[in-house]
Amino acid sequence: MSASEHTDTMRHVISITDLTNAEIEEIFALADDAESLRKEKPARDHIMATLFYEPSTRTRLSFESAMHRLGGGVISCADMRASSAAKGESLADTAKVVSSYADVLVVRHPWDGAVRAMAEHADVSVINAGDGRHEHPTQTLCDLYTLRKEKGELKGLTVVVCGDLKNGRTIHSLVYALARFGANVVTLAAAGMELPQYVVERMESAYGYSLSPLVANDLGAVVSETDALYLTPKQPHQLALFTQMDSAIQLRLSTLASNLRYDAFYMTRKQKERIKEGANGGNYPTIGDEFLKEKRFKDTVVMHPLPRVDELAPELDRDKRGIYFKQAAYGVPVRMALLKFLSDRNQAKAGAPVTHVSLYQSPEPSGPHCVNANCVTVAETGSARRRYEILAGGPGGALILSCVYCDYRFKVQLVGDLKTKRYCAYDISLRATVGEWLEKNQLAVFNSIKEAEELGYEPYKISGLRIVMDNLEIQAAVESMSRDILAECQDTDGLLLLGVRTQGSVLARRIAAQMAKQKKRKYEVGEIDIYGSDEEIRRISLADPDAGPLNLRDREIVLVDDVIYTGRTIKDALSIIFRSGRPKRVRLAALIDRGHREVPVKPNFVGKHIPSSERERVRVKLRATEQGENDEAVIYSIINPSESASAPANTPLQSS
Numbered sequence: 001m002s003a004s005e006h007t008d009t010m011r012h013v014i015s016i017t018d019l020t021n022a023e024i025e026e027i028f029a030l031a032d033d034a035e036s037l038r039k040e041k042p043a044r045d046h047i048m049a050t051l052f053y054e055p056s057t058r059t060r061l062s063f064e065s066a067m068h069r070l071g072g073g074v075i076s077c078a079d080m081r082a083s084s085a086a087k088g089e090s091l092a093d094t095a096k097v098v099s100s101y102a103d104v105l106v107v108r109h110p111w112d113g114a115v116r117a118m119a120e121h122a123d124v125s126v127i128n129a130g131d132g133r134h135e136h137p138t139q140t141l142c143d144l145y146t147l148r149k150e151k152g153e154l155k156g157l158t159v160v161v162c163g164d165l166k167n168g169r170t171i172h173s174l175v176y177a178l179a180r181f182g183a184n185v186v187t188l189a190a191a192g193m194e195l196p197q198y199v200v201e202r203m204e205s206a207y208g209y210s211l212s213p214l215v216a217n218d219l220g221a222v223v224s225e226t227d228a229l230y231l232t233p234k235q236p237h238q239l240a241l242f243t244q245m246d247s248a249i250q251l252r253l254s255t256l257a258s259n260l261r262y263d264a265f266y267m268t269r270k271q272k273e274r275i276k277e278g279a280n281g282g283n284y285p286t287i288g289d290e291f292l293k294e295k296r297f298k299d300t301v302v303m304h305p306l307p308r309v310d311e312l313a314p315e316l317d318r319d320k321r322g323i324y325f326k327q328a329a330y331g332v333p334v335r336m337a338l339l340k341f342l343s344d345r346n347q348a349k350a351g352a353p354v355t356h357v358s359l360y361q362s363p364e365p366s367g368p369h370c371v372n373a374n375c376v377t378v379a380e381t382g383s384a385r386r387r388y389e390i391l392a393g394g395p396g397g398a399l400i401l402s403c404v405y406c407d408y409r410f411k412v413q414l415v416g417d418l419k420t421k422r423y424c425a426y427d428i429s430l431r432a433t434v435g436e437w438l439e440k441n442q443l444a445v446f447n448s449i450k451e452a453e454e455l456g457y458e459p460y461k462i463s464g465l466r467i468v469m470d471n472l473e474i475q476a477a478v479e480s481m482s483r484d485i486l487a488e489c490q491d492t493d494g495l496l497l498l499g500v501r502t503q504g505s506v507l508a509r510r511i512a513a514q515m516a517k518q519k520k521r522k523y524e525v526g527e528i529d530i531y532g533s534d535e536e537i538r539r540i541s542l543a544d545p546d547a548g549p550l551n552l553r554d555r556e557i558v559l560v561d562d563v564i565y566t567g568r569t570i571k572d573a574l575s576i577i578f579r580s581g582r583p584k585r586v587r588l589a590a591l592i593d594r595g596h597r598e599v600p601v602k603p604n605f606v607g608k609h610i611p612s613s614e615r616e617r618v619r620v621k622l623r624a625t626e627q628g629e630n631d632e633a634v635i636y637s638i639i640n641p642s643e644s645a646s647a648p649a650n651t652p653l654q655s656s
């Protein structure tokens with residue numbers, strides 16, 4: 001197919017979600033009959049280009065072998081670092097150029113979303129052979145095919161995914177696919193390498209999965225010091241909402257665990273090349289020969305996308321349960337089937353199954369940037385237009401944008417109206433107005449006040465401003481919360497104050513300082529970053545660069561935030577906490593409780609109750625250092641943002 005024949009119906013496989021379950025079954029049926037494809041040679045006049053910007057053995061060679069077996073030709077750059085990329089050629093240009101040399105491009109790249117960016121500029125089908133930490137859909141096809149061959153139906157299987165679940169792209173594609181086929185997933189992450197929150201949230205929102213800690217002592221035979229979590233369709237309980245793990249829940253979870261049959265262990269290596277040096281110390285899970293002796297694992301197969309380092313005992317190679325070499329061998333028939341499938345679909349101009357998502361793109365020339373530093377939209381702005389899916393735009397929720405390229409999501413802090421050139425901090429009081437701006441393509445989103453002002457936006461005027469807590473009152477509230485925490489805490493040695501970034505962490509630090517003053521000893525403080533950053537939980541006191549990830553297991557945790565309103569932030573924070581280790585107890589401290597709740601969380605320690613309506617905004621301003629202005633909490637509304645063209649206020653609004 002030549003470039004001029006390019007149509008909108010061109011199929012790409014960038015994410016595993018680009019294929020429906022029925023299509024995956026169709027590909028598997030073709031793979032089952034790979035022998036016929038080999039005889040038929042349906043790709044006789046087709047050329048595949050492999051563009052690998054990162055090392056590969058299996059993926060590349062099996063793709064190339066597959067194309068040869070289909071009767072097609074293969075062109076390739078032996079090393080993309082020796083291609084024009086080294087001279088600074090953009091991904092967009094490379095995609096455009098190579099499209100006229102080949103009928104299908106297979107691309108591996110170290111940046112998240114790079115392959116999607118190339119697909120947007122290519123005139124032929126593009127297949128993702130691994131993009132950064134994001135996805136590796138064709139590995140997942142091989143994994144599912146192998147599982148199905150070994151275990152029959154995927155529905156109802158329980159697969160334990162182990163190791164580096166944060167940086168392993170094969171894991172991300174795999175868990176989505178397992179969820180879609182109705183399998184259960186147990187996660188056994190190395191400390192600090194848990195499944196990213198955006199993946200967990202997608203499992204919840206798209207596939208109705210919920211996450212619960214699993215008290216699975218059986219897994220101790222394989223991995224020590226690692227918490228298991230169980231992702232399963234529609235469990236009756238939602239553990240993330242319990243701020244205390246009482247014994248009844250523990251018991252229920254143990255029962256749940258003891259009834260589980262583990263069908264497969266999917267092991268991965270630590271993705272060293274994607275980890276900052278010094279980060280993520282500690283034990284890495286391995287499957288040792290004890291595993292083979294355990295009766296309850298007698299039918300459990302062990303998989304690995306390979307390359308392995310030392311995660312698997314050599315004895316496994318000789319055991320029938322070690323199926324990773326088979327899994328690699330299936331790479332050829334499965335990729336033959338995929339190439340054949342794509343070529344047929346493109347010929348039929350069938351197009352991809354339609355999905356309706358509302359995408360946001362800023363009307364300003366440079367939209368808000370993605371929070372993932374490894375995202376293609378950050379690394380190479382020219383090849384990818386910053387576009388986001390809007391999540392949780394529903395009632396009461398924060399406004400969340402999810403990057404189309406890398407799936408990272410972040411909370412919108414500042415919004416502006418293109419027409420009036422006014423901006424303000426986003427909160428629930430603006431929900432309807434922002435909806436209108438979005439509809440009229442007038443919604444601007446900014447990363448900072450500086451950015452808004454540089455683009456010529458001025459702040460909205462505010463009305464009804466009043467101080468609801470002054471400096472002294474905030475100080476008194478911090479003192480009384482500190483006293484209450486100390487009085488109620490059963491285990492002060494294991495106490496950890498975890499502040500929600502940013503204001504919550506300032507408060508957590510202050511509470512810890514108060515407690516230290518009273519008890520003449522230090523308390524550990526951490527910060528939890530719900531939307532965005534790479535490290536969701538980090539230590540912010542007793543800083544020791546070699547201390548490794550913050551340990552939550554069996555700790556008493558007090559989660560600290562400035563204002564609690566809908567409860568959604570707290571729900572997300574709890575979900576991250578339970579995913580990162582199993583604490584003994586989690587309690588909640590909030591400076592201000594606004595009193596409206598969408599999810600059932602109740603603060604245990606409150607500075608002040610300030611019942612307030614949806615139209616009102618409550619902001620806490622805390623001086624970050626000892627010098628500087630005073631602390632205060634204010635309440636106000638902003639003047640009719642949808643029509644207002646009135647004079648700007650003197651003081652810009654602070655985002656909290």
Ligand code: NCD
Binds near residue numbers: 136
């Ligand atoms: C994987 C990859 O590249 O993501 N390898 C593969 O394709 N078989 C896994 C890895 O590198 O660990």
